[in-house]
Amino acid sequence: MVTAKLIKGPEVAAAIREQIAGELVSLKEKTGTVPGLSVVLIGEDPASKAYVGNKEKTSKALGFYSEVHRLPVETTQEELLKLVDQLNKDDKIHGILVQLPLPAHIEDQAVLDAISVDKDVDGFHPINVGNLMIGEDCYIPCTPHGCMKMLEFIGFDLKGKNAVVVGRSNIVGKPVALLMLQQHATVTLCHSRTKDLGAVCREADVLIVAVGRAEMIAGDMIKPGAVVIDVGINRVDDKLVGDVHFESAAEKASYITPVPGGVGPMTITMLMLNTLESFKRKHKIK
């Protein structure tokens, strides 16, 4: 029986978008301009095209200035770096997102490093990551940011609590661990080499799972009353499932994110939030 309350991504995202839209009205009055997001897409990968389409749609719906640079797959690294440089200097643009993965002949990190730290709304530039680590101003990568907003949405106070993160990736596990540590949780990072994973997970008041293995965390690994955030999206027999076995986990948890409809829908909204933040920094508005 599902006793846990659901944290629904679209609902949390909608609340944040409403805030963004409201703020935009007053920012537009103050500055006479709006935040601008530029997305660069190389090639014809259908999943990437869909993501980029969604980003464009969302930024337009929110009233942002939006541009998409769709370049052919044979674009050279040099040409791409030149475009990034132009966008770095473009005053209309406050956020730059280069859609990954890039074709094999282009080095991802070289392109990410070339994006101005001030416009790195994806939060993957090493200086942004370093600032995240030392707790200075930075752009928080979208997925971990989304997880934090979901905890905030349900009014969960992390201070002093045990938080367990399963998965130690650069894009989710490590940053979300740092963010929860900054909110004064006791944070444990687990991974494939962790001994007795179940016992460690059962210590968690908050459990965040981001490993990309279908339904690997079951209800017997969850402390009664815990909050469970499932970042995984896996396709099993034409069905999307998370890294958490939903039915059994929902019997133990107090709150849980469904898959689909959990963390996924949060990420684009977080990108918009970072772009808005970049705009405010440029205009020195708190």
Place this chain on the structure above:
Amino acid sequence: MAAQIIDGNVVAGEIRKLVKDEMNRVKKNKEIVPGLAIVLVNSPVARKSIAELKKRTCESVGVYCEIHELNSLTRQDEVIELIEELNGDPKIHGINLHPMPNHINFKQLINHVDPAKDVEGLHPENMGNFLLGGKTFVPFTPRGIMKLIESTGIEIKGKRAVIVGRSQHVGLPIGFLLLEQHATVTFAHSRSWYLEQVIREADILVVAAGHPEMINGDMVKPGALVIDVGVSMVSGHFVGDVEYASVSRVADWITPVPGGVGPMSIAMMLLNLVRCCE
């Protein structure tokens, strides 16, 4: 049975030998004399005697070292100006900033150090690359702690490591270094509700909280390896964050204070300087 002592002086001695060889290699291959600049602004925290000890250690391994001692009236912008000068000085490969008085913003200073000369590994770009797992400078205290742990020969993979204290120059980086070696890592701190429970889980316990003798033998898992980073002066004696007498009866391995983590620092900084030269 009493714990075996992890002797920082012995391990540091081996590192110094390694540093000397590496420095000779750099000198020969690059035809340069590695150079370190130490910047200190006079104040009770400046620790000039440590700067002089560093200089002597540098000279003993063939490294050029200059100490820039500024008086206590020096302003932030003047320190920045000096840093910029050192960034451009070809004799200098590494810049080491000593603890600064209150009127100086240390974090802002670090942002002005050329990341390629950041022997301390504290520049955000180096911190970021470190977290992302790239080749970069790692703050030297945590690197020294890893050497101490490795010197015992215990296997890190799969162990539970608990770090008490979450500072950017010790707690966080040592946690991520242990994570890289496949430990399950917990960051705990003064706000942790279940601190005693969490500490008792630790196969590897690193304490860097700055609270004298906050950990006693009842709190430690029998057989644990305990690294004590704290150094406090209590009634005329140096003590760590760990109550040595009781913990050494329970643990299998322990670092003493003094003579544990402390002696590693200079040797590890010089290892970072080797990387700056490359």
